[in-house]
Amino acid sequence: MKISKKCQYALKAILELARRNPGKPIKTHDIANAQRISPRFTEIILNELKHGGFVESRRGNEGGYMLARDPKALTVREVIEYIQGAISVAPEAIKDNGDTAFFGNEAFKELWQEVNSAVTEVCGNKTFADMVEFEQAKREKCVPNYCI
């Protein structure tokens, strides 16, 4: 399972929303700028995320997007699965209707399922609140705003 650029952008966009104080909609333009994503592509992605219930939108002047979910309860896994489908390194090999008559069929199924579980667990345990916190901690460490 490769994480596509689009999917990475989606995660970035949500992180950007999660990081800002809520209450006011944020423009795609701002999100695109902050996260270095093509503005037009950002539109598409945010619109898609809206259909998935991850963000809310407001049109017109002073419009934009707001996070629709609590960052503490929103995992990376959910977003990935919505944008690029179920996490799997070898989707065809796991299907039950696949070719089953060769030696190794069961062993490979088992292998890929183990891999998928491992990935799913990591992504399912990582919330956007975690990520915001992690990033802020890192930045504080590197650029301390106090002197000895």
Next chain:
Amino acid sequence: MKISKKCQYALKAILELARRNPGKPIKTHDIANAQRISPRFTEIILNELKHGGFVESRRGNEGGYMLARDPKALTVREVIEYIQGAISVAPEAIKDNGDTAFFGNEAFKELWQEVNSAVTEVCGNKTFADMVEFEQAKREKCVPNYCI
């Protein structure tokens, strides 16, 4: 990281070699047949595996391929990394020279590294001997050769 068909075929080919008693070279044709791979594509893959030192070849009549490594000490990870490069779900995002100036840079790096480690561990612990054994156990269970 998606596991490409080619890579899956490579794993299958090696499993097929690991499963058979060694000593005699096995023809690509037989491997292709047993594992349901396009014969011509099998050639390419086996040749590539030879350059990686995974198999040995013998040309001419009664020629074919033989496993060059001990299945007990050969892991799935090695083959995957040889055929499609280092295991990573988001190679660009992990590089150090990448764009670092946006919020989330560090958090995403950490995330993808966790995912990669998880996958690498699973694949690095699975040997071809394991897989042959697993498959044989499964088959014995389903088609027992004894009666009560």
Next chain:
DNA sequence: TTATTTCCTACTGTATTAGTAGTATATTAT
């Protein structure tokens, strides 16, 4: 009404993947 911004559909260039084709080269059996 005007400026702004989301919403929606369709299109396009590029890269990767999966597989094919043709031929050269090596080995063995006879």
Next chain:
DNA sequence: ATAATATACTACTAATACAGTAGGAAATAA
């Protein structure tokens, strides 16, 4: 030696997915 067989190697191609663009329609606030 020669015919038959099988690997070795290079190049090509069709299909698919990915990443991003283009153009306008609809909604909202001032």
